[in-house]
Amino acid sequence: MKNIDDLVDSAADLAERGLSKGEIADELNVSRETASWLVERSGTGTTPTSTTASGPHDIHVDWSAVGRDSNRLHHVGCAMADLLSKQGDDVDLTIGIEKAGAPLATTVARELDTDLGTYAPTKHQWDDDDSGTSDGTFSRNFAQIRGRDCYVVDDTITSGNTMTETVDAIREQGGNPVACVVLADKRGIEDIRGVPVYSLLQVIRVGSDDEAAEE
Numbered sequence: 001m002k003n004i005d006d007l008v009d010s011a012a013d014l015a016e017r018g019l020s021k022g023e024i025a026d027e028l029n030v031s032r033e034t035a036s037w038l039v040e041r042s043g044t045g046t047t048p049t050s051t052t053a054s055g056p057h058d059i060h061v062d063w064s065a066v067g068r069d070s071n072r073l074h075h076v077g078c079a080m081a082d083l084l085s086k087q088g089d090d091v092d093l094t095i096g097i098e099k100a101g102a103p104l105a106t107t108v109a110r111e112l113d114t115d116l117g118t119y120a121p122t123k124h125q126w127d128d129d130d131s132g133t134s135d136g137t138f139s140r141n142f143a144q145i146r147g148r149d150c151y152v153v154d155d156t157i158t159s160g161n162t163m164t165e166t167v168d169a170i171r172e173q174g175g176n177p178v179a180c181v182v183l184a185d186k187r188g189i190e191d192i193r194g195v196p197v198y199s200l201l202q203v204i205r206v207g208s209d210d211e212a213a214e215e
């Protein structure tokens, strides 16, 4: 996807196929607020809200050039694993946050020679009519967590809510999150609940207005 018009067209297409705002946000890798704005801008949605006047403050990270090629994915996974290597040798489990974090976690786990687990966060339970209060889930098809140190892998951090939820869920399951790693961190977060966060790319807003600075 090259520009905002492509995103708007994609949002319109997904809305016409009946996807909810949460599902469109998932597909396009943007926040729900941004998904709403894109749908409204396309003319597919309902009456624009006040947030649509100037558009939401979000940045779309398109890493499909990596995601569509297993060789590139492997190399990027190696780079993410390298960021974690300073954490020591005791970790034998890598947890990927679904959906996008799972293939990245697979390559990280292979590089670090750890087991692999996945977590489906609450956002995947979202619908337009609810508040996303369902519990997230760890897949039974992958490694279990109880009593184990682990790494956490995702593609992006926007608000940090997904990573925070995952760290909390791992602890509730009796695991010990040692470090988190993402491709791109839009917030410049150093740690989540005391767990260090590493990223290949930091997205830093330059010349932001007052509203953006308050985010």
Ligand SMILES: O=P(O)(O)OC[C@H]1O[C@H](OP(=O)(O)OP(=O)(O)O)[C@H](O)[C@@H]1O
Binding pocket: 025, 026, 027, 028, 029, 030, 097, 098, 099, 100, 101, 123, 154, 155, 156, 157, 158, 159, 160, 161, 162, 163
């Ligand atoms: O920091 P946050 O504001 O919580 O946002 C970050 C999350 O959003 C994206 O997932 P998305 O909802 O696009 O779903 P996907 O990974 O299943 O594609 C991304 O993969 C993170 O999981």
